[in-house]
Amino acid sequence: MVFSSITFLMYFLPVTLCIYYIAPAKLKNTLLFICSLVFYAWGEPVYVSLMLFSTALDYTCGRMIDKNRGKKTAKLFLFISVFVNLGMLCTFKYSGMLAAGVQKIFHYSVHVPALALPIGISFYTFQTMSYSIDVYRGVIPVQKNIISFGTYVTLFPQLIAGPIVRYETIAGEIDKRKHSTEDFAYGVKRFVCGLTKKVLLANNIGLLWESGSKQVLSGGGSMATAWLALIAYGFQIYFDFSGYSDMAIGLGRMFGFHFCENFNYPFMADSITDFWRRWHISMGSWFRDYVYIPLGGSRKGTVRQIINIGIVWFLTGLWHGASVNFILWGIYFGIILMAEKVFILKWLEKIPKVFRRCYSYLLVTISWILFACTKKAEGVAFFKAVTGLGKNALCDRESMYLMFSYLPLIVVCFVAAAPFGKNIYNIIQKRSDTKFANASVAVFDIMLLTFGMFLSVVYLISSSYNPFLYFRF
Secondary structure (H helix, E strand, O other), rough: OOOHHHHHHHHHHHHHHHHHHHHHHHHHHHHHHHHHHHHHHHOOOOOHHHHHHHHHHHHHHHHHHHHOOOHHHHHHHHHHHHHHHHHHHHHHHHHHHHHHHHHHHHHHOOOOOOOOOOOHHHHHHHHHHHHHHHHHHOOOOOOOHHHHHHHHHHHHHHHHOOOOOOHHHHHHOOOOOOHHHHHHHHHHHHHHHHHHHHHHHHHHHHHHHHHHHHHHHOOOOOOOHHHHHHHHHHHHHHHHHHHHHHHHHHHHHHHOOOOOOOOOHHOOOOHHHHHHHOOHHHHHHHHHHHHHHHHHHOOOOHHHHHHHHHHHHHHHHHHHHHOOOHHHHHHHHHHHHHHHHHHHHHHHHOOOOHHHHHHHHHHHHHHHHHHHHHHHHHHHHHHHHOOOOOOOOOOHHHHHHHHHHHHHHHHHHHHHHHHHHHHHHHHHHHHOOOOHHHHHHHHHHHHHHHHHHHHHHHHHHHHOOOOOOOHOO
């Protein structure tokens, strides 16, 4: 089940909210835990047991780490938690790739059963691991109620695709959280904003990617078509994932949780370093705090820092998928970030911001070739098309048709990916210092959200194209 579905919007969410708010405070976590399991089982009934196992494992390890604090036994249970979680992730996500690598390098056939990838496993294994690590570090108190811990792990708003919510972020809200009409209203507003980004922007600009990439990969697309397709893919994955994050944050607020932000207008970045401070923030901070800093970060000299960046970005690429293209995508950004640390950032500081933003946007757009093309032939075809190294025409009738057909939507996407609307809205709110003005802004909000919700539902009913790109991660 996904948020952008009629089943979720019309049935699951209303019923869950009604049950949750009717229930007494002491039963809210239990009901939320059960509803989250139902949500997950809707799409993955077989792998609910895997998630429950992960929950029980890290709950037990956390208790034992806390009980044996300062002893070698605590470190043993930390090792068990990390080893088993990574073992599950490798088994279900990377066993096929590892077997293929062994066969190619050593010419030895390894039979690996075909295993379906459990939805959200990359997210909830990272969450449970971070809990055990933080308990060991003494950063957070151990959770002694297994239902409360299970609620944290299975919390359906962020279960499928994040943001990666660390226990530290919501530790005070697991057992004692406050509910207010202001929080609920904000949650609804944030959810509808995310839904419209996903349904109205990501889905529609995704059609340009589908059409353009098909032409390029068939050998007939022009250079202009290839660039249009890559720009469309960048917008699709941004509005798809950031829209989902907005919906998750909004849902969390409806249930009394304050999740961390996951995106901060990444296409406004003026360097790749800045881009990765703005894109998938929860993942970046996870790798920073649990891999980069423990490796030494920037504390042990430039050479060691570069090595640490390389390790982090190899793992970041691998985290996104069991495919060589994702590893190359991670290495691509790792190399750029290394270069920025050594000399490029100093050079960028001397040029106008508009050129810095163009530099960042260009490199990010090129990176989608590695991210989207899982096969070598596809990546080569796209690279030749965008660079003009192939036999592709500079521009043709099909690219002109796509450009004029999607130009209004592309413009809307550029505007929506920048903080213009947010800044104007904030200015209006600050100047609304009378009751009448505040009421007018509130009415406008309601009308706009209702209209966005209406259009989204109409689109979902009438269209069969509703992909969710981050399901595979």
